[in-house]
Amino acid sequence: MIDWNPLLITFKLASITTILLLVISIPLSYWLANTRSKIKPVAETLVSMPLVLPPTVIGFYMLLALSPSNAFGNWLDEWLGLRLVFSFEGLVLGSLIYSLPFMVHPIQAGFANLSPSLKHASYVMGKSKFLTLTKVLLPNMKPSLITGIILAFAHTIGEFGVVLMIGGNLSGKTRVASIAIYDEVESLNYGAANTYSMILFGITFLILMMVYLINGGYFKKWNGND
Amino acid sequence: MEDISKNGMEMIEIQLKKKLKSSSGEMLLNVQASLEEGKFTTVYGKSGAGKSTLLMLLAGLLKPDEGFLSVAGQIWTDTVKRIHLPPQKRNIGYVFQEYALFPNMTVKENLLFALAKKQPKSIIDQLVEIIDLGQLQDRMPLTLSGGQKQRVALARALVSKPKLLLLDEPLSALDHEMRVKLQSYILEVHREFKLTTILISHDVSEIIRLSDHMIEMDHGKIIRKGDPASMFTNDRVNAKFQFTGEVIKMVKQDFIVIVTVLIGKDLVKVISNDKEAETLQIGDRVLIASKAFNPIIHKIS
Numbered sequence: 293m294i295d296w297n298p299l300l301i302t303f304k305l306a307s308i309t310t311i312l313l314l315v316i317s318i319p320l321s322y323w324l325a326n327t328r329s330k331i332k333p334v335a336e337t338l339v340s341m342p343l344v345l346p347p348t349v350i351g352f353y354m355l356l357a358l359s360p361s362n363a364f365g366n367w368l369d370e371w372l373g374l375r376l377v378f379s380f381e382g383l384v385l386g387s388l389i390y391s392l393p394f395m396v397h398p399i400q401a402g403f404a405n406l407s408p409s410l411k412h413a414s415y416v417m418g419k420s421k422f423l424t425l426t427k428v429l430l431p432n433m434k435p436s437l438i439t440g441i442i443l444a445f446a447h448t449i450g451e452f453g454v455v456l457m458i459g460g461n462l463s464g465k466t467r468v469a470s471i472a473i474y475d476e477v478e479s480l481n482y483g484a485a486n487t488y489s490m491i492l493f494g495i496t497f498l499i500l501m502m503v504y505l506i507n508g509g510y511f512k513k514w515n516g517n518d
Numbered sequence: 519m520e521d522i523s524k525n526g527m528e529m530i531e532i533q534l535k536k537k538l539k540s541s542s543g544e545m546l547l548n549v550q551a552s553l554e555e556g557k558f559t560t561v562y563g564k565s566g567a568g569k570s571t572l573l574m575l576l577a578g579l580l581k582p583d584e585g586f587l588s589v590a591g592q593i594w595t596d597t598v599k600r601i602h603l604p605p606q607k608r609n610i611g612y613v614f615q616e617y618a619l620f621p622n623m624t625v626k627e628n629l630l631f632a633l634a635k636k637q638p639k640s641i642i643d644q645l646v647e648i649i650d651l652g653q654l655q656d657r658m659p660l661t662l663s664g665g666q667k668q669r670v671a672l673a674r675a676l677v678s679k680p681k682l683l684l685l686d687e688p689l690s691a692l693d694h695e696m697r698v699k700l701q702s703y704i705l706e707v708h709r710e711f712k713l714t715t716i717l718i719s720h721d722v723s724e725i726i727r728l729s730d731h732m733i734e735m736d737h738g739k740i741i742r743k744g745d746p747a748s749m750f751t752n753d754r755v756n757a758k759f760q761f762t763g764e765v766i767k768m769v770k771q772d773f774i775v776i777v778t779v780l781i782g783k784d785l786v787k788v789i790s791n792d793k794e795a796e797t798l799q800i801g802d803r804v805l806i807a808s809k810a811f812n813p814i815i816h817k818i819s
Contacts, residue, residue: 331755409618412579416612417632417678427631430620 294484297464298472299491305380305468306448309387310395313444314437316388317395318352322425324396325403340393347390351457354386358458378460383468390501394443403429439503446499449492529555529714530682532594532641534575534585538738540566547571547738553731555590558708558715559723560746563735569718572735573684576716577612578605589682611675611683611713615690617667619659623669626655632677645673649703665696665779669703676707683708685717689724694783701727722750722762723782750805760807761786765800779806 324336342350358365358376368374376382406429414424430437452470459466461475469488476485528555538545547568551561561569574580576587578594581602587595594603620628629642646652649669659667668688675683685704689697701724708715719725725732725746732746742749750762763781775795777788788806790798798804 330701407616408659409614409616410620412574412577412605413612413614413618413620413674414631415579416577416608416610417674418606418609418634419631420606428620432620 294487295463295472298467298469298488301380301465301467302469305383305387306445308384309391309448309487310441310445312384313391313395314441317392317399317440318425318430321396321399322403322429325400341388343393347451347453348457349391351386351454354382354389354454354458358382368446377458378462378466380459380465383455383459383466386440386458387448387451390451390454391444391447394439395440395446398436398440399433402433402440405436406432412416434461435506438506442499442503446496449496449499521770529553529590531586531588532576534572534582534587535587536571536575536580536582538568538571542566545738547575548733549738549740551733551740551743553714553716555714557714558705558717558729558730559731559733560717560719560729561733562719562725563741567735568738569735570686572714573612573686573718576682577610577684578603578608607683609680611678611680611746613668613671613675613683613685613688615687617659617664617671619662619667619670619674621659624656624658625651625662628659628670628674629677632674634678637678639679641679646708647674649673657707664692665700668692668700672700672703672707676711679711681712681714682758683715685712685715687718688719690720697721697724698782704728710719726750726762760805762803762805765798765802765804768795768800770795781805783807 300470320339324332325337348387355377356362358368360366360369360375360377365375365377368376374381376385410428410432411424413419414428420425450470451468452474455466455468456471459468459471461467461471466474473485473492476482476488530551532549532551532553534547534549536547538547545566545568549572552713561572563569565676571580575582575585575595582595582597584597586597587593587596589608593599593601594608597602619625619709620631623631626642629645630639633639633642646655649672651669654666654670656733657668662670671688677792688704689700692700704715704717707713709782717728719728729746732744732749733740734742734749747760761781763786765777766780766785767778769776770776770792773792775790775792777790777795777798779786779788786806
């Protein structure tokens with residue numbers, strides 16, 4: 293029988309990361325889709341960096357920055373009592389950065405695809421920007437939101453490099469499924485590695501298929517006007 | 519500018535400048551006009567002349583580089599005094615070319631959303647009555663035809679009881695029959711709610727039918743203003759009957775040319791001499807006028 297903890301940690305990590313990313317990405321994507329600021333290209337580049345950068349690079353710099361022997365890590369430790377290296381909280385922070393583009397890109401595209409006259413119509417009716425966002429814009433881009441949520445969740449499940457660098461491999465604390473597989477293979481325990489792998493394979497297949505079904509309009513109800 | 523309050527007739531005082539970047543390079547929008555309260559004004563001109571931008575500036579959806587805008591004595595924009603009233607506080611009705619109905623709400627919900635805080639709902643029943651939306655209230659916008667959508671958009675623009683109604687080519691995507699019907703609704707609400715209405719339109723018959731006053735724009739500037747009928751006919755005809763239409767076909771027979779003109783949805787054949795016909799081309803907008811003193815009158819139905 294395999295140890296279920298790595299899978300539980302993986303899904304706990306993916307769920308928390310996805311919820312936090314949604315909260316962060318809605319305002320960030322809204323800003324990116326609407327701004328004409330000169331720093332927009334810089335911000336877009338930073339958001340997209342995790343797509344191409346080896347995860348070990350992100351993990352390495354986070355390890356350096358967050359280590360209590362450095363100024364920032366020390367400050368976090370002393371003032372907030374947060375030790376982010378080799379802890380679950382650190383994994384969440386790493387995952388937020390690592391999966392950010394997967395949440396921001398679909399939502400930004402969703403905002404950009406909405407006709408500006410929807411927003412304008414709401415403003416001339418006297419509605420505030422916040423009310424316009426929550427009652428008019430977001431409800432009309434549900435497929436983009438669902439795509440962002442699913443991709444960010446699935447991508448966090450597949451994380452390996454960042455987690456290994458800043459989380460280490462602490463059983464029951466930071467050992468996620470992808471690392472458990474590596475661990476089992478290293479100790480020639482192919483049976484357990486196969487079980488973990490099959491479970492991840494099946495779940496990611498189902499999750500991604502949902503994206504395509506939703507975007508293909510197979511669930512008509514979810515496409516904005518139910 | 520100080521005498522706006524004294525002069526009650528001039529409701530809207532416009533002096534707006536904005537640099538625009540378009541596909542044909544940079545253009546300076548520079549509009550000076552004053553519009554009277556309760557009048558129906560049409561803005562006419564080629565696409566890219568800056569008509570929609572002017573409407574967005576009036577609504578506060580865009581900020582001018584410099585200028586002044588006051589409506590009924592209230593200053594909406596004054597770049598010298600750094601005043602820019604946000605669109606939320608201008609209380610205007612705005613109908614967009616692509617309707618802009620909220621797809622996630624039913625027709626009724628679209629109308630309810632437009633209510634101001636604590637505003638009684640009775641206005642919605644009144645608008646549903648005037649614009650015949652009774653049957654459509656529970657439908658989703660995606661299931662409506664173009665004409666139905668635009669009726670809902672018109673009603674929704676009037677929920678907050680605006681004094682100023684801005685219509686950005688609201689009828690251009692509709693077929694002729696629907697246009698004529700919508701024009702009647704627009705005229706009716708214009709009169710019923712004593713609106714000051716500004717319409718953007720390319721359709722000559724529509725402009726003549728609806729508007730009291732017309733402004734022609736080109737390259738960001740007003741090039742002509744005046745009474746629509748006389749602006750389109752250049753004051754040359756003094757006729758009892760006149761219609762505008764489009765030349766569909768021209769057939770030469772000996773010394774005359776039979777010109778087929780589409781007026782509304784009717785085809786009319788008009789005889790023209792070949793000299794006159796030389797100036798015409800298929801697709802031209804033309805005015806058909808008659809000075810007949812003894813027309814035949816038939817009662818319809």
